[in-house]
Amino acid sequence: DQQVKQNSPSLSVQEGRISILNCDYTNSMFDYFLWYKKYPAEGPTFLISISSIKDKNEDGRFTVFLNKSAKHLSLHIVPSQPGDSAVYFCAASVDTNAGKSTFGDGTTLTVKP
Amino acid sequence: NAGVTQTPKFQVLKTGQSMTLQCAQDMNHEYMSWYRQDPGMGLRLIHYSVGAGITDQGEVPNGYNVSRSTTEDFPLRLLSAAPSQTSVYFCASSREQGMGSYGYTFGSGTRLTVV
Numbered sequence: 652d653q654q655v656k657q658n659s660p661s662l663s664v665q666e667g668r669i670s671i672l673n674c675d676y677t678n679s680m681f682d683y684f685l686w687y688k689k690y691p692a693e694g695p696t697f698l699i700s701i702s703s704i705k706d707k708n709e710d711g712r713f714t715v716f717l718n719k720s721a722k723h724l725s726l727h728i729v730p731s732q733p734g735d736s737a738v739y740f741c742a743a744s745v746d747t748n749a750g751k752s753t754f755g756d757g758t759t760l761t762v763k764p
Numbered sequence: 765n766a767g768v769t770q771t772p773k774f775q776v777l778k779t780g781q782s783m784t785l786q787c788a789q790d791m792n793h794e795y796m797s798w799y800r801q802d803p804g805m806g807l808r809l810i811h812y813s814v815g816a817g818i819t820d821q822g823e824v825p826n827g828y829n830v831s832r833s834t835t836e837d838f839p840l841r842l843l844s845a846a847p848s849q850t851s852v853y854f855c856a857s858s859r860e861q862g863m864g865s866y867g868y869t870f871g872s873g874t875r876l877t878v879v
Protein backbone atom coordinates (compact mmCIF):
# COMPACT_ATOMS: atom_id res chain seq x y z
CA ASP A 652 0.00 0.00 0.00
CA GLN A 653 1.59 3.25 -1.14
CA GLN A 654 1.30 5.76 1.69
CA VAL A 655 2.27 8.82 -0.36
CA LYS A 656 0.84 9.22 -3.85
CA GLN A 657 1.45 11.70 -6.61
CA ASN A 658 -1.21 10.86 -9.15
CA SER A 659 0.03 13.10 -11.95
CA PRO A 660 3.24 11.75 -13.52
CA SER A 661 3.71 14.94 -15.52
CA LEU A 662 2.60 18.56 -15.74
CA SER A 663 3.30 21.15 -18.41
CA VAL A 664 2.76 24.89 -17.87
CA GLN A 665 3.65 28.10 -19.62
CA GLU A 666 6.34 30.36 -18.22
CA GLY A 667 4.86 32.97 -15.88
CA ARG A 668 1.78 30.90 -15.05
CA ILE A 669 1.07 28.96 -11.86
CA SER A 670 2.21 25.35 -11.42
CA ILE A 671 0.22 23.22 -8.99
CA LEU A 672 1.60 19.85 -7.96
CA ASN A 673 -0.54 17.55 -5.85
CA CYS A 674 0.14 14.85 -3.31
CA ASP A 675 -2.13 12.55 -1.28
CA TYR A 676 -1.25 10.48 1.76
CA THR A 677 -2.93 7.77 3.80
CA ASN A 678 -1.00 7.65 7.08
CA SER A 679 -2.54 10.07 9.58
CA MET A 680 0.57 9.76 11.79
CA PHE A 681 2.71 11.83 9.42
CA ASP A 682 3.96 15.01 11.15
CA TYR A 683 5.87 16.68 8.38
CA PHE A 684 5.47 16.95 4.66
CA LEU A 685 8.28 17.96 2.39
CA TRP A 686 8.85 18.72 -1.27
CA TYR A 687 12.07 17.92 -3.06
CA LYS A 688 13.19 18.95 -6.52
CA LYS A 689 15.37 16.73 -8.67
CA TYR A 690 17.27 17.50 -11.84
CA PRO A 691 18.56 14.65 -14.06
CA ALA A 692 21.76 13.00 -12.85
CA GLU A 693 21.61 14.85 -9.53
CA GLY A 694 20.33 14.00 -6.10
CA PRO A 695 17.06 15.51 -4.86
CA THR A 696 17.29 18.86 -3.13
CA PHE A 697 15.00 19.99 -0.34
CA LEU A 698 12.57 22.70 -1.42
CA ILE A 699 9.99 23.44 1.24
CA SER A 700 8.22 21.72 4.11
CA ILE A 701 5.11 22.06 6.23
CA SER A 702 4.26 20.82 9.68
CA SER A 703 0.96 19.06 10.30
CA ILE A 704 -0.06 21.89 12.67
CA LYS A 705 -0.05 24.39 9.83
CA ASP A 706 -2.10 24.65 6.67
CA LYS A 707 0.20 26.87 4.63
CA ASN A 708 3.89 27.62 4.32
CA GLU A 709 5.41 30.09 1.91
CA ASP A 710 8.95 30.61 0.68
CA GLY A 711 9.37 33.05 -2.15
CA ARG A 712 7.66 31.69 -5.26
CA PHE A 713 6.85 28.39 -3.53
CA THR A 714 3.84 27.78 -1.31
CA VAL A 715 2.74 24.48 0.16
CA PHE A 716 -0.84 23.95 1.31
CA LEU A 717 -1.95 21.17 3.62
CA ASN A 718 -5.50 19.88 3.98
CA LYS A 719 -5.36 17.34 6.81
CA SER A 720 -8.98 16.34 6.63
CA ALA A 721 -8.55 15.39 2.99
CA LYS A 722 -5.00 14.05 3.55
CA HIS A 723 -3.88 16.19 0.66
CA LEU A 724 -1.12 18.69 0.05
CA SER A 725 -0.16 20.79 -2.90
CA LEU A 726 2.83 22.81 -4.03
CA HIS A 727 2.17 26.07 -5.86
CA ILE A 728 4.90 27.73 -7.90
CA VAL A 729 4.16 31.30 -8.95
CA PRO A 730 5.35 32.49 -11.37
CA SER A 731 6.76 29.38 -13.01
CA GLN A 732 10.15 29.67 -14.68
CA PRO A 733 11.90 27.38 -17.20
CA GLY A 734 14.51 26.59 -14.54
CA ASP A 735 11.75 25.04 -12.44
CA SER A 736 11.54 22.19 -14.95
CA ALA A 737 12.45 19.12 -12.88
CA VAL A 738 10.94 16.14 -11.09
CA TYR A 739 9.19 17.08 -7.85
CA PHE A 740 8.85 14.55 -5.06
CA CYS A 741 6.45 14.77 -2.18
CA ALA A 742 7.66 13.12 1.04
CA ALA A 743 6.26 12.59 4.51
CA SER A 744 7.71 11.63 7.85
CA VAL A 745 6.73 10.92 11.43
CA ASP A 746 8.74 13.22 13.71
CA THR A 747 9.55 10.52 16.21
CA ASN A 748 11.04 8.42 13.42
CA ALA A 749 12.52 11.10 11.24
CA GLY A 750 15.09 8.81 9.66
CA LYS A 751 12.30 7.19 7.65
CA SER A 752 10.78 9.47 5.06
CA THR A 753 8.25 8.04 2.62
CA PHE A 754 8.33 9.40 -0.92
CA GLY A 755 5.80 9.63 -3.71
CA ASP A 756 6.68 8.60 -7.25
CA GLY A 757 7.27 12.15 -8.42
CA THR A 758 5.76 14.58 -10.92
CA THR A 759 7.79 15.83 -13.87
CA LEU A 760 7.17 19.54 -14.33
CA THR A 761 7.96 21.16 -17.68
CA VAL A 762 7.81 24.93 -17.88
CA LYS A 763 7.68 26.13 -21.47
CA PRO A 764 9.19 29.50 -22.39
CA ASN B 765 31.59 22.32 2.19
CA ALA B 766 31.26 18.96 0.40
CA GLY B 767 27.92 17.89 1.89
CA VAL B 768 27.16 14.23 1.09
CA THR B 769 29.70 12.43 -1.09
CA GLN B 770 28.91 9.14 -2.80
CA THR B 771 31.37 6.91 -4.60
CA PRO B 772 31.45 5.48 -7.18
CA LYS B 773 29.11 7.42 -9.49
CA PHE B 774 28.72 4.48 -11.86
CA GLN B 775 29.24 0.75 -11.40
CA VAL B 776 28.58 -2.39 -13.44
CA LEU B 777 28.51 -5.68 -11.57
CA LYS B 778 28.05 -9.26 -12.63
CA THR B 779 25.34 -11.29 -10.94
CA GLY B 780 26.66 -12.73 -7.71
CA GLN B 781 29.40 -10.18 -7.17
CA SER B 782 29.53 -8.11 -4.02
CA MET B 783 30.48 -4.49 -3.57
CA THR B 784 30.26 -1.54 -1.20
CA LEU B 785 28.76 1.81 -2.05
CA GLN B 786 30.46 4.53 -0.07
CA CYS B 787 28.76 7.50 1.54
CA ALA B 788 30.35 10.23 3.62
CA GLN B 789 29.01 13.49 5.02
CA ASP B 790 30.85 16.40 6.62
CA MET B 791 27.91 18.20 8.24
CA ASN B 792 27.95 16.28 11.52
CA HIS B 793 24.45 15.01 10.81
CA GLU B 794 23.13 12.28 13.07
CA TYR B 795 20.69 10.73 10.61
CA MET B 796 21.83 8.95 7.47
CA SER B 797 19.76 6.90 5.04
CA TRP B 798 20.07 4.90 1.85
CA TYR B 799 17.38 5.04 -0.82
CA ARG B 800 17.05 3.44 -4.21
CA GLN B 801 15.18 4.90 -7.14
CA ASP B 802 13.91 2.72 -9.94
CA PRO B 803 12.68 4.20 -13.25
CA GLY B 804 9.36 6.02 -12.89
CA MET B 805 9.25 5.43 -9.19
CA GLY B 806 9.94 7.33 -6.06
CA LEU B 807 12.70 6.74 -3.57
CA ARG B 808 12.40 3.63 -1.44
CA LEU B 809 14.21 3.39 1.87
CA ILE B 810 16.73 0.55 2.16
CA HIS B 811 18.38 1.14 5.55
CA TYR B 812 18.83 4.07 7.84
CA SER B 813 20.82 5.12 10.90
CA VAL B 814 19.98 7.53 13.71
CA GLY B 815 23.55 7.69 14.97
CA ALA B 816 26.88 5.90 15.11
CA GLY B 817 26.40 2.25 16.00
CA ILE B 818 22.64 2.31 15.35
CA THR B 819 21.04 1.07 12.15
CA ASP B 820 17.61 -0.16 11.17
CA GLN B 821 15.83 -1.58 8.16
CA GLY B 822 13.72 0.39 5.77
CA GLU B 823 11.15 -0.70 3.22
CA VAL B 824 13.43 -2.79 0.94
CA PRO B 825 16.39 -4.10 3.01
CA ASN B 826 16.83 -7.57 1.53
CA GLY B 827 20.18 -8.13 -0.15
CA TYR B 828 21.83 -5.15 1.54
CA ASN B 829 23.86 -4.62 4.70
CA VAL B 830 24.91 -1.43 6.42
CA SER B 831 27.06 -0.37 9.35
CA ARG B 832 27.68 2.99 11.01
CA SER B 833 30.99 3.00 12.85
CA THR B 834 31.43 6.78 12.64
CA THR B 835 29.09 9.77 12.35
CA GLU B 836 30.58 10.62 8.94
CA ASP B 837 30.38 7.32 7.05
CA PHE B 838 27.49 5.03 6.14
CA PRO B 839 28.53 2.38 3.59
CA LEU B 840 25.99 0.15 1.84
CA ARG B 841 27.05 -3.40 1.02
CA LEU B 842 25.50 -5.53 -1.67
CA LEU B 843 26.06 -9.10 -0.61
CA SER B 844 25.40 -10.97 -3.87
CA ALA B 845 24.29 -8.67 -6.68
CA ALA B 846 21.14 -9.52 -8.62
CA PRO B 847 19.67 -7.85 -11.74
CA SER B 848 16.75 -6.65 -9.57
CA GLN B 849 19.25 -4.43 -7.75
CA THR B 850 19.90 -2.41 -10.88
CA SER B 851 18.94 1.07 -9.75
CA VAL B 852 20.16 4.50 -8.75
CA TYR B 853 21.21 4.63 -5.12
CA PHE B 854 21.06 7.80 -3.07
CA CYS B 855 22.60 8.41 0.30
CA ALA B 856 21.10 11.16 2.44
CA SER B 857 21.78 12.78 5.78
CA SER B 858 19.88 15.07 8.08
CA ARG B 859 20.25 16.80 11.41
CA GLU B 860 18.41 15.17 14.27
CA GLN B 861 16.61 18.25 15.46
CA GLY B 862 14.14 19.74 13.05
CA MET B 863 14.59 17.06 10.43
CA GLY B 864 10.97 17.38 9.52
CA SER B 865 11.52 21.03 8.71
CA TYR B 866 14.89 20.88 7.00
CA GLY B 867 14.73 17.56 5.23
CA TYR B 868 17.55 15.51 3.86
CA THR B 869 20.73 16.52 2.11
CA PHE B 870 21.26 14.01 -0.68
CA GLY B 871 24.35 12.83 -2.45
CA SER B 872 24.48 12.85 -6.24
CA GLY B 873 23.79 9.13 -6.52
CA THR B 874 25.41 5.90 -7.67
CA ARG B 875 24.03 4.36 -10.84
CA LEU B 876 24.40 0.59 -10.50
CA THR B 877 23.82 -1.93 -13.27
CA VAL B 878 23.85 -5.66 -12.55
CA VAL B 879 24.25 -7.90 -15.61
